[in-house]
Amino acid sequence: MSTTAVFQTISPINNQVWLERPYASDKQIAVALEQATKAQQLWCKLPLNERIAYCQQAMDYCLSQQQAIGRDICWQMGRPLLQAEREVTVMVERASYMLEVAESALAPAQLHAKAGFNNRLVREPLGLVMVIAPWNYPLLTAINSIIPALVAGNGVILKHSSQTPRCAEWLAEAFKQAQLPEGVFQYLHLDHQTTGELLIANEINHVVLTGSVSAGKQVEQQLAGHFKTLGLELGGKDAAYIRPDADLKASVASIIDGAFYNSGQSCCGIERLYIHQDVYNQCLPMIIDAVKQYRLGHPEHQQTTLGPMVRASAASQVQAQIQQAIEQGAEAQLDSQLFINEVFGQPPLRINTANSAYLAPQVLTGVNHQMDVMMEETFGPLLPVMKVSDDQQAITLINDSDYGLTAAIYSQDNETTRNIGNQLAVGTVFLNRCDYLDPALAWTGVKASGKGYCLSAWGYETVTRPKSYHFKEQA
Known part of the structure; x- marks a missing residue:
């Protein structure tokens, strides 16, 4: 099944090996499944308030280790240090909300009284949940499913x-410090082949994947015929639209942050921008000036606001998409030389060059929907901008996508925005903000952006099953 081969994590900061780890062996996987199965059967019988307390203590531990965790995130995937530390805070806030609503979300349904019957509708855990988490928001994406799964009484196996x-x-250390019963939460370092084999193991009842569309298709195919439940959060090509009545200064600031934060490597980051023709000429200089304020460099440097991409090959893919668009008539609005500053690299950084993960941000104009830059996921520090004549054209273009995670509208007309939102094929419609998950709302996508949902009180439905008690009682 698996081997004891070793994998390496190459840091995008210096393109050197940052750590090595062995993949889990066949024996380790077998033991993990056996332990998890036994532990879950006892875990689900604990009172809900005890399960909540264990999870809260684990989050408290993470908060106490915020700086160390942040530095690890920084060196593993390149995000500026202060922003990496912030992920710990947001993770704890998100988890705390899910713990807060757990009791009401998992409470038995209140049924109308029926003479002679005592009928109940309850929610039971699925069993073992396997969470496959990505690198771009390594804590947030994982915790979305881990906390509700555990609180609902499931065991969890994490493959990061x-x-x-x-x-x-x-x-794992956080749950250990919280004294979570052994075996309830475990992680396994796995290669792709072994991950696929583990998905269909009899012990696994539910699978959650955050990743690419191709990965989602592969997992769905592997699970076909195995009667397991599945949640997928996949790709995105999220759009923003600035209407003529918008607060332009606030809109541009929000969109630029949504497009370039985390070097554009965000599931719901803004990857295409539509601007109404009446304000296009006002907005474009503001956009260019805002992007010029970024400071690209070593992510541990305090002045750095834009770190490297996750790996050199990812940066090369974005550069190829930019070059292809330019060859098709698009115009680059920024000179990458603006971002080459030795102050932010020790030694001086190589930017926009082969075998370097450091990529200068870019804004493209003159784009259209015949270009990949407007249709295919970018996942990098790039914003293509397109002029539209009216709301209807914006709606048509936003929906002209294989993806449907989020869309952001910038306007001061609430009623018109609701009407626009009703016509958009996305999981979340934002007004005057973007690139944010409110844990009180269900996080979901349509089309190639995935299936299922997490977060909110409804998120507990995906890690439980309904069970009915139809009791005709004797008088």
């Missing part, structure tokens, strides 16, 4: 990206 293995180890 080989780019961010320390995040799995930190979470």
Whole structure:
């Protein structure tokens, strides 16, 4: 099944090996499944308030280790240090909300009284949940499913990206410090083949994947005929639209942050922008000026606001998409030389060059929907901008996508925005903000952006099953 081969995590900061870890062996996997199965059967019988307390203590531990965890995130995937530390805070806030609503979300349904019957509708855990987490937000994406799964009474096995293995180890340490019963939460470092084999193991009842569309298709095909439940959060090509009545200064600031934060490597980051023709000429200079304020460099440097991409090959893919668009008539609005500053690299950084993960941000104009830059996921520090004549054209273009995760509208007309939102084929419609998950709302996508949902009180439905008690009682 698996081997004891070793994998390496290459840091994008210096393109050197940051750590090595062995893949889990066949024996380790077998033991993990056996332990998890036994532990879950006892775990689900604990009172709900005890399960909540264990999870809260684990989150408290993570918060106490915020700086160390942040530094690990920084070196594994390149995000500026202060922003990496912030992920710990947001993870704890998100988990705390899910713990807060757990009791009401998992409470038995209140049924109308029926003479002679005592009928109940309850929610039971699925059993073992396997969470496959990505590198771009290694804590947030994982915790979305881990906390509700555990609180609902499931066991969890986490398979994290080989780019961010320390995040799995930190979470395991947090639950250990919280004295979570042994075996309830475990992680396994796995290669792709072994991951696929583990998905269909009899012990696994539910699978959650955050990743690419191709990975989602592969998992769905592997699970076909195995009667397991599945949640997928996949790709995105999220759009923003600035209407003529928008607060332009606030809109541009929000969109630029949504497009370039985390070097554009965000599931719901803004990857295409439509601007109404009446304000296009006002907005474009503001956009260019805002992007010029970024400071690209070593992510541990305090002045750095834009770190490297996750790996050199990812940067090369974005550069290829930019070059292809330019060859098709698009115009680059920024000179990459603006971002080459030795102050932010020790030694001086190589930017926009082969075998370097450091990529200068870019804004493209003159784009259209015949270009990949407007249709295919970029996942990098790039924003293509397109002029539209009216709301209807914006709606048509936003929906002209294989993806449907989020869309952001910038306007001061609430009623018109609701009407626009009703016509958009996305999981979340934002007004005057973007690139944010409110844990009180269900996080979901349509089309190639995935299936299922997490977060909110509804998120507990995906890690439980309904069970009915139809009791005709004797008088």
